[in-house]
Amino acid sequence: MKPERLFFQYMVIFFILFTAGVFFAACAASPRSAGEAEQEEVSVKKEPGLYGLLPENVLLGSGADISALRFVPDETASFQIPAGVGLLGLESGDSADPELNRSFREAYLEGLFRNLPLAGVLGGDLVHGWPPQSPAAWVQNWQGTEEIPNSWGLPSLILAVQSFSGYRAFIVQGILMDAYGRSAGIGRTNGAMGYGAPLGEDFLYEGQAAQRFEKGLLIVETLRDDGRAGRIRFDPAELPPPPEMLGVFAEGPERERVSEAFRAAWPLIFDKLASPSTEVKVDAPGTALLFSASPWQLPLGEAGRLSLRGVYMQSLAEGRALLFLSDYSASGTGGTVIEAGLRARLLVSPFLDALIAEEALPGSPAPSDPPGESGGGQLDRLLEGLTRYGIPLSDPLFRAEGGSYIEAQRFSRGWITGNGSQENE
Numbered sequence: 001m002k003p004e005r006l007f008f009q010y011m012v013i014f015f016i017l018f019t020a021g022v023f024f025a026a027c028a029a030s031p032r033s034a035g036e037a038e039q040e041e042v043s044v045k046k047e048p049g050l051y052g053l054l055p056e057n058v059l060l061g062s063g064a065d066i067s068a069l070r071f072v073p074d075e076t077a078s079f080q081i082p083a084g085v086g087l088l089g090l091e092s093g094d095s096a097d098p099e100l101n102r103s104f105r106e107a108y109l110e111g112l113f114r115n116l117p118l119a120g121v122l123g124g125d126l127v128h129g130w131p132p133q134s135p136a137a138w139v140q141n142w143q144g145t146e147e148i149p150n151s152w153g154l155p156s157l158i159l160a161v162q163s164f165s166g167y168r169a170f171i172v173q174g175i176l177m178d179a180y181g182r183s184a185g186i187g188r189t190n191g192a193m194g195y196g197a198p199l200g201e202d203f204l205y206e207g208q209a210a211q212r213f214e215k216g217l218l219i220v221e222t223l224r225d226d227g228r229a230g231r232i233r234f235d236p237a238e239l240p241p242p243p244e245m246l247g248v249f250a251e252g253p254e255r256e257r258v259s260e261a262f263r264a265a266w267p268l269i270f271d272k273l274a275s276p277s278t279e280v281k282v283d284a285p286g287t288a289l290l291f292s293a294s295p296w297q298l299p300l301g302e303a304g305r306l307s308l309r310g311v312y313m314q315s316l317a318e319g320r321a322l323l324f325l326s327d328y329s330a331s332g333t334g335g336t337v338i339e340a341g342l343r344a345r346l347l348v349s350p351f352l353d354a355l356i357a358e359e360a361l362p363g364s365p366a367p368s369d370p371p372g373e374s375g376g377g378q379l380d381r382l383l384e385g386l387t388r389y390g391i392p393l394s395d396p397l398f399r400a401e402g403g404s405y406i407e408a409q410r411f412s413r414g415w416i417t418g419n420g421s422q423e424n425e
Contacts (some may be wrong), residue, residue: 151181
């Protein structure tokens, strides 16, 4: 047989075998049918190339006693944002700035999450520069449903304020707004001129009500019998820069925005965790858990639902704190879409310990369905806690009740709350 003919036969055989191999491989890798896809369980996919949630031998929580905590269900899904919230005045230069409008609407939603007594915009007010003569921030006046005397002379006033250099508006209300109106800031002035715009919501600082502003930390040291702020203190100490590793994640979808959200939480992280002898350290780069097969469905009231696409976490202070961000979409009563942005929530003791505890708090509802798979170890405990209480919808905050401060944290199924920590004057 001629060499040319033999070579041709070998090529034919090779082509047949190669074609059969491709065919069988394609059959093995073919996508699932529609019927099979519907039966697929929610599963957790740990992002490749990321470190573990914690360094070796570090455990979450501080071992805090959670026996004094309780859970208060609050599953309302009526998170309606009035149309006038975030509308801009002409002096903004662009009365249709979508980002500025979005930030004020998200701030209003944050207030609804916290059950603040919001009733829309006060007197049809628009977002405007404040003060008018020499603007230092954006502000919009909102209407409260309660009338409490304050230093502004408007008992139902609630302020939403955003820094010119920032991208988020924050609420100033209650006893902190009363203090914000007193001329104890820089240059003996008040408001945005004296204290700057807020860099976060109010919180409990060493047992006292406080809020971080651009120019320092404003603290209400005592309460009056009429519910107003008593003695106040303003600490103008400069906020140090965040650790370089804060918000560090691998490249991927939404990672840049997630990192930005984590770094925006730095003022609260510093105020809650730092001390004169202790700096705040980030334990490891962040971890992402993505619910890859389909979003994890969690309840949000009788008519609402929450679709969780994934969570991003980063451990701080040797596991004593966890920065937690939920990537989710939600709908409330009547299918209303909840316009939530990416917000990193700080979990610290005792709320972090309650979230990862094996036993449920008194008042806890029945757990919802967990994901089909998990990341193992402490991640399992975290996911189990989410089935009981839902995702965190606020940072640790306080309520003034009966002359004392009650610390609490809002989750999507209700509140984890503790006991009072300070008496009034």
